Amino acid sequence: MCSSFVKPTHGEVITATQRWLERAVIGLNLCPFAKTVHAKRQVRYAVSSAQASDAVLDDLERELRTLVAAKPENVDTTLLILPYALAKFTDFADFLDLVEIALKVQGLTGVIQVASFHPQYRFADTEINDISNFTNRSPYPVLHLLREESLARAIRAFPDTAAIYEQNMATLRTLGLAGWLALGLNAPDVP
Structure with a gap:
C-alpha cells in the first residue's frame, strides 16, 4: 500500500512548532514562563532526523550537551522536535523512561528537566479527546529541555504553580475542542 505522506522539511517543522508555541503555549498562557524566553530568542529549535528511538536518544544526548554548554542568556531552553519518530503516543511514553536514564548517565538529574509533548498526548484515565490532554x-x-535553575527562578516569580494547572483547565474548557482545532496547530501532512 502506498502512502501519500511526505516528510516535512526542517523549516516546516520549526514553523509549525513556533506557531504552536506562539498560539497555544504563549497565546493561551498555558505556560507563563514561555513568553520571556521566546521574546528574548533564547529557545533553541532542534529538529531530529531520527526515525528510530536509538537515533532519537543520540540526538537527545547531543542536545543535552549543547544546552549545558550554552550560556543561558543565549540558549535557555531547547525544543527537540521529533517529526519522523515516535509517532505513536504509547511508543513516545515508553521512550520517556530512556530520557530519564540519559539524564542520569550524563549527570544532569537536577540540572536539566525534560517536559514532553505529543500530537496524541493522553493523560492516564482520560478519554482521547478530553480537553485536559491538549495542555500537552x-x-x-517534542522533548522540551529546561534548565532546572531557570525553572526554579521562574517558579520563584510565580510561586502558585498549582494555579497554572487550574487556569489551563479553565482556559481549555472555555476554548473547547472546536476552539483548539480552530487555532490551526496540527502539523502539515500528518498521516
Whole structure:
C-alpha cells in the first residue's frame, strides 16, 4: 500500500512548532514562563532526523550537551522536535523512561528537566479527546529541555504553580475542542 505522506522539511517543522508555541503555549498562557524566553530568542529549535528511538536518544544526548554548554542568556531552553519518530503516543511514553536514564548517565538529574509533548498526548484515565490532554498536545513529538535553575527562578516569580494547572483547565474548557482545532496547530501532512 502506498502512502501519500511526505516528510516535512526542517523549516516546516520549526514553523509549525513556533506557531504552536506562539498560539497555544504563549497565546493561551498555558505556560507563563514561555513568553520571556521566546521574546528574548533564547529557545533553541532542534529538529531530529531520527526515525528510530536509538537515533532519537543520540540526538537527545547531543542536545543535552549543547544546552549545558550554552550560556543561558543565549540558549535557555531547547525544543527537540521529533517529526519522523515516535509517532505513536504509547511508543513516545515508553521512550520517556530512556530520557530519564540519559539524564542520569550524563549527570544532569537536577540540572536539566525534560517536559514532553505529543500530537496524541493522553493523560492516564482520560478519554482521547478530553480537553485536559491538549495542555500537552503539540504538532510533533517534542522533548522540551529546561534548565532546572531557570525553572526554579521562574517558579520563584510565580510561586502558585498549582494555579497554572487550574487556569489551563479553565482556559481549555472555555476554548473547547472546536476552539483548539480552530487555532490551526496540527502539523502539515500528518498521516
